[in-house]
Amino acid sequence: MGIYSLKGSEVFDARLQQDLDRVVRVLTASDAESTYRALVLIGGYGRGEGTPRIVEGRQEPFNDYDFVVASVPMNRQRRNVVQGRLRLLEKQLSRDLGLPVDLQLYPANSLPHAEFSLLNYEMKYGHKVVWGDPDALRALPAYPHEQIPRSEGTRLLLNRGKLLLDIRRALRNGQMLGKEDKLRFVKFIGKAYLAFGDCALLMAGAYDLSYAVKKERIGGVSIGTPEAEFLTERYRQAIALKEWGDYAFLPDYPLAEEFEIVRQYFLRFFPWYESARLKVESTGTEAYTRALIHGPRECPAWKAALLNIGTFGQAAVSPQPDFLWRHPRSRLYLALPLLLADEPVALPAIARLLLAANDDQETVEERFYTLQRRFS
Structure with missing residues (x-):
């Protein structure tokens, strides 16, 4: 078990650390450096469950780099200015590192009032401070594990459904997909299956930050979901690919066929989830x-x-x-x-x-x- 992934090697950790050090150098060299308190890594790498992508036997970074930039207190106007500067740094770092970099500003005065969202919950309990004050996020509310709003599952499905729409548009337009495009869309399909499983766990009150825990729990909570065995199988497959990103199967992957399977499943799962969340029998449009x-x-x-x-x-x-x-x-x-x-x-x-x-x-x-x- 590595620092940033479950199955990555020490060499992978060192490779990732180079990228993180680069982000720290760019951030602390910027004009607004004196306003920053900490750089906090969130997402898969922040939880220690990120993906090492296997490329010709090497382990390479694969996930987006999602960061919270904790700062001194500031008003809305100042916050907008500083966030604008961070957006420029995002573009620079994304070019330099070859992976998307997100730098989201959280001033100290905003932390106690941060909404109870899945993002903030995971940020509170699953992060790594890579530079600065180790207690920079302590002021976030103590979000109760058993009270995650079920609407956060709907929000997750919305964002993963958007990725499916991306695929649909590309296939509809008949555009030629390069290797990286196909890889990105396969990743989107995996994210959709992860969302289905996460939402099933959320609805059952069995959600956890760790995929190592969730892949064990899913079999016991998927009963009652549409095609429970299918959901459990695809959820665990998506987790396995997340843990070890070996995409050697990519050249033979039937993208259009697999997209159609996940699209049709989305159209069954989404109404099931919303029916359970809103306690209604029908989720026809009206x-x-x-x-x-x-x-x-x-x-x-x-x-x-x-x-x-x-x-x-x-x-x-x-x-x-x-x-x-x-x-x-x-x-x-x-x-x-x-x-x-x-x-x-x-x-x-x-x-x-x-x-x-x-x-x-x-x-x-x-x-x-x-x-x-x-x-x-």
């Missing part, structure tokens, strides 16, 4: 709309109204006035199964839901992407 409007809130009504008005203006009361008082993600939850449905998808209905300028496929899907990036 019933699901009512359940979202009258079900548990993801944020206070006043905050939802501000977000909706800021995003949609006066149209925020369309197609139903009650949407004003619900988080804008509710529209995305409704739209995603329609976007991934069998062709032809209901573009006019999705356009009305997302308040898109037109109901052609490109406009509707780009509208979804824009909103998903903002509210993911």
Whole structure:
């Protein structure tokens, strides 16, 4: 067991450490260095469960580098300025390291009020401080393990469903996929299966940070999910590939066929999860709309109204006035199964839901992407 992965070698750890040291040097050499308190590695490598990609017998970094940059207290204006600088550093580091780098600013005064999200939960309990104050995140709330909001599972499915839409668009357009494109899409399919299993565990109150724990628990909680044996098998396969990223199978991988399998499963799993979360028997579009409007809130009504008005203006009361008082993600939850449905998808209905300028496929899907990036 390595420092940053379960199966990586000491050589892999040293290789990863070189990249982390590079990030530290760039961050601490920047103009705003005096405002930073710590650089915190989160995600798979931060939990010690990252992926070593096997390339001609070598172990190479593969996961995105996700960091929290803990800082001194600051107001919103100052925060926006500093986050803008970090975005520029992200681009520089992503080019230098050949992997996506994310630097998310968390000022000290924001920590005690950080929402109870799956991201913040995993950040609180599964991270490594690679530079600076080892207690930089101590002020985060003590999120109870047994009280993770079930809506966080829906949010996870939304973000993984977006990846499936990426694949669908590429296959639909008939674009020639290079090796790296195919690898990226295979990774997306694995992330979808991980999300299905994580959501099954979350619904059963058996969620854990560690995939080593989750792969043992999944067999006992998948009963009742759509095609439980299939879910358990694919979840464990995805974990195995995450633990040891050997993609030698890639040249013969039937991407279109495997995408269709995971797409169809998403269309069965998502309604199952939402039916269980919202305690409704049916999640057809009309019933699901009512359940979202009258079900548990993801944020206070006043905050939802501000977000909706800021995003949609006066149209925020369309197609139903009650949407004003619900988080804008509710529209995305409704739209995603329609976007991934069998062709032809209901573009006019999705356009009305997302308040898109037109109901052609490109406009509707780009509208979804824009909103998903903002509210993911």
